[in-house]
Amino acid sequence: MPEATVAAPPTNVTLAIDGKPVTVPPGTLLIEAAKQVGIEIPSFCYYPGLALQGACRMCLVSIEKMGKLQTACTTTVTNGMAVHTENEEVRNARKAMLEFLLTNHPLDCPVCDKGGECELQDAVFRYGAAETRFIEPKLHEPEKKFSSLVYYDRPRCILCYRCVRVCDEGMDVNAYGIGFRGAHSEIIPNRGDELECEECGMCIDICPVGALTSGTYRYKTRPWELTYTGTICNHCGDGCKTTLAVRNNVILRANNRDHSGFNGEFLCVKGRFGWDFVNSEKRLTTPLVRRNGKQETATWEESLPLIAARVKDVIAKHGPGSVGIIGSNRTSNEENYLLQRLARAVIGTHNVDHHRTGDFSSLVAALTEARATDRCATMRDVLDAKSILLIGNDPTQQHPLLAYQIRQAVRQHGARLYVVNSSDIKLALRQASVFVKVKSGGEASAVRALAGNDGASGELVLNGVEQLAIFREKLAKESDTVIIFGAEIRGAAVGQLVRWGLSSALSGRTRFIALGDYANSRGAADMGVLPQCLPGYQPVADEAARARYESLWNAKLPESAGKNVREMLDQSGGIKALLVFGSNPVKTFGLAREALGKLEFLCVAELFPTETTELADVVLPAATFAEKSGTVTNTCGEVQALKKTMRQAGTRSDLEILLALARQFGHEWPYRSADDVLHEIVAQVPGYAVALPNLLVGRAVPTQPAGNPPPLERDGLVFSSRDSLFTSGSVSRHSWALNSVDEAKQPHDHIF
Amino acid sequence: MSDYESYMKGSPHEVKVISKRFGLPNSASIDVYLASDGYKALKKALEMGPDGVINEVKNSGLRGRGGAGFNTGLKWSFVPRNIPKPRYMVCNADESEPGTCKDRPLMEYDPHQLIEGIIIGGFAIGAHQGYVYVRGEYRYLLDIVDRAIDEAYAQGFLGKNICGSGYDFELATHTGAGAYECGEETALLNSLEGLRGYPRVKPPFPAVVGLYGCPTIVNNVETLSNVPGILLMGAEAYAKLGTAKNGGTRLFCLSGHVNRPGVYELPMGFPLDRMIEEVGGGIPDGKKLKAVIPGGSSCPVLKAEETAGLAMDFDSVAKIGSMLGSGGVIVMDEDTCMVKALLRIEKFYAHESCGWCIPCREGTAWLKALLTRLHDGAGVPEDPDTALDASFNILGKTLCPLGDAAALPAISFLKKFRSEFEEHVKLGYCPHERKAVAAG
């Protein structure tokens, strides 16, 4: 398709703000133009990216040749405009607006959650509008509980309507409205006196005052008593940056305080409220050792040698191939790297795998084969995409940030969304240009039909078989499409999709995202927690690749691939000792209690007691994401740094556990910290040569897929947990917040 | 239904252009209308073409009768011509400015004159759909206008191919539900779209981005009712009825302390003092005039001495610091408590503030609370200045004109009758109420 004719860039506009010349593109709002020259015009209702309101009148400025003061948030710049933002008239107007606002605003700042970080407080401080001549009784309304997580205090509300807009324009949930009118106006929730929504808490975060407060944070602390640490959310695979606010080793709040990272201010309900499992009383805080059939508390000092002894025993009896290791979707890259090193170089087996929630290895294989390893899209790319093809998955439930990015791309940039799904997912109903609804499990068949350029059977497409033709026709006119696919597309179907996406059927730079469920699902695969791949998707069967790691680790590696997770869990597979890290295979793979009965030894490192820890001979209390440093890789392949925020007595991170175990086996590894491991990863793992300074300053650094992974060994290895917005594998069981909201109790396919 | 006798007392000073059918038996029926030049202007307009109509209306000096007083023809000319979007003609029948009750008889006694004006306006701007936004309280008028619209459809003045011209125009009524703010044109459009009646940020103006994002003209009932007459008598003749740049006649609503309150059609520029004395029959019980609000409660009040020879047209009234507004002339005699009068006005604006923007929402509520306390006898010496300051802080700073509508009367009352406010503070009670109790 020919490139659209590029319009000549519009001529910039030059104006003067407080005497400072500024040149900006036409159409720029005055309030934004002022920022270019370091002038901050105060405002409450104006919020970048949200609809203009002209409601708070705080941004009134004086423009020469205009009689009245004008709102800088609704005025677009014109050539030669001369603006004054700090003259007496303007300052008096701002002071007046603040005096008006404070007439009915309670001065309960000493007990208000927002005290110390309140935009109204700051504005009053700046304009010295503390004195009031208002001596009438203030209007009062009792506080309302909109949900267990959101409270509304009408008297504090300044009616800036940010909450209404972020819920509507940002979240597409539309849970808020405005009730009554005049001085009695108030924000109203959508279900009588309560909210029925995604409970994302964006409204709380965006509230400039203490009108909307958080059910988990309110009245707990003053903001200046907290220690703030920027890290990465540990729930889904999107990898949102978040700031954990901690006091005395207790997390009290999470929000992306500095709005850095690709998620900006976005966090979903799990990111904003679902961290409370960290401080749960149900946490494992001491090792457990089974004695006489019962798990009893033990010390680390006795547990670790015991594990080594029992595993050595099994190796002696049945050989190293009888030992299996199952890794985690949430632990760090460094931990995953050490985990597979333990298996391969210490125990001497490739029996190392994890619950694969997305088929990253097939994506890498397909891109490598097509010599298109630069075609992985980032989270940011989704926001900027002109067109997006989403196959399978329900991002609104499983990848809330991705869903947010897609909505913003559609709403703000006019991107077109194409959806193939077997359910009426919200994005398909609300944002999609074309939606092909296929029968349950039919996503891969739809890809075959699309890629094979042949018609689909009416049996496959439920909402009109002609949809597929329309789909193909419209997509052909798009360029630079980002193709996003869930775990429904795996194995050969991924190859087919990638080949089609890179073919002339689609124009421009098509890029891809494979979706995996959890915070480091991608990293686990990238780090080689796979029986057929070394780190960086290098086939175990590849002698040269093996040789490289053999010399690096100073060990001999077995020559053929190991057992995958299903084979390890299969009693007839010959596994006698199983080491499980941060995973609950009994539940995930639906095993009966007796299914692991033939094991001679089971060791599990976990945060909480689970269906799997119950069966273990040794249970090790592991550390959460908040208690460790390291890196994780999101579903797009972007690496970001975890920062240690706090500590939980009695626990150890998987990294510490793995280092100690290696030592028990007589291996002194040359690492003292996660950083040491990261340096080795960056130097050795193909695709991971990321710039460390970028990681250090908190950026998301994309990796480049590399390697040549063999095809998927069998069916049933790649599947999604199908978490809802309110669940996160087994950890969400221990989150009060996530379980407290009514919406969590609804069947999770659709809450709307 | 209104009591015709009480509204239309008649006066020799009246010049009847738009009220000429008032009082005829069955005046609302299309037969009566057709019998007195009805829909002739429409036929003429269809021959003149849109530009011809716009020029004629422009030249007539017709200015918006809702209160703003903007030249109607000029407003119509702002509608962009060659764009593919539909255009809309909306009649603002949300008459709610206190002191104003002129659109009521226009719809009650001569709905076809209005409908004809709307069709002509629609034709001029290239609209094919019109709405009459009638305030909720005027339910009986909604029924009358609905009936008249049905009649007009039946006779081919509405619908497809009007009078064989090839021009199509659909018209429907729309009821409000109690909101003064919806008289503001952008709030009216939001209301007509089914939303809360919040005003919109301007620019863009409705002539460019209005109803459903399409070019829209919103005109008052009286404005549109003038259009057929203008086309029939010609712009020049119409303009001559009034003063320079203030063409035609105006329906004045005389209310308050006059012997003959009523709606009178007088030439633009008719002197205010004579209006009170000669048209309204003077002040009851031989009392003296204290003050007049010349154009509905949002206009600055005039002291008795300011009314002498004051020509009631937009420019002359503006010159002495008030506004002709919506034509609601509210007369107050010497025994009127100006504190109470202002309190009642501010109570209204506080009740009607939509609450969207801060200065209006909080400012009107503050003025109401302060004036209530002051009138009740709990005033403090700072009150008059505080109220004045608060009013100035509202003035010119709100999103829509409602803020000014609240601030302007407050400023004028507080400045011109300050001593009464101070007296309330000093006495600790309202002297007028005390007097009434003593007398009663």
Place this chain on the structure above:
Amino acid sequence: MLSDALKARFDQVITRYPVKRSAIVPLLMFGQDEIGCVSDELIEEIARRVEVRPIEVVEDIGYYSMLHRQPIGRYNFQVCTNISCLLRGGEEILEHCKRKLGIGHRQTTPDGVFSLEEVECLGACCGAPAMQVNYDFHENLTVEKIDRLIERLEREVRSQEPGVRT
């Protein structure tokens, strides 16, 4: 349940607009006229018909002062006390109604016959003092006119009671 006539009116009103939600306020008014207030059922029905979420209808109800969620008396006395009426005794009329009916602003008599409301300008300034009873205007009011009206309305109610012959 809405009457068939009301449903037909709803159908007709919605066709007037290119965007269905424009019909919300008219539908609320016509529905309230029949039902006596804006019921939950009416909100749901309107939301369904104009294809909006119920909260959008609720937002409108809060904004427009003529819409009410609770039933009111059969005759709603809406007395204007705004400036033109104030100057001609509007407050005295309101006080008289309060005394006569024994209820205050926004209250209803125990028998559900009368409600009273102090309202803003009704557009009857030249017939001040004025009020509306339901949608009917009553102008140039005096205390005697009010008394006569209340008597008449009471008679009307009695005559419509079962077993009473007129």
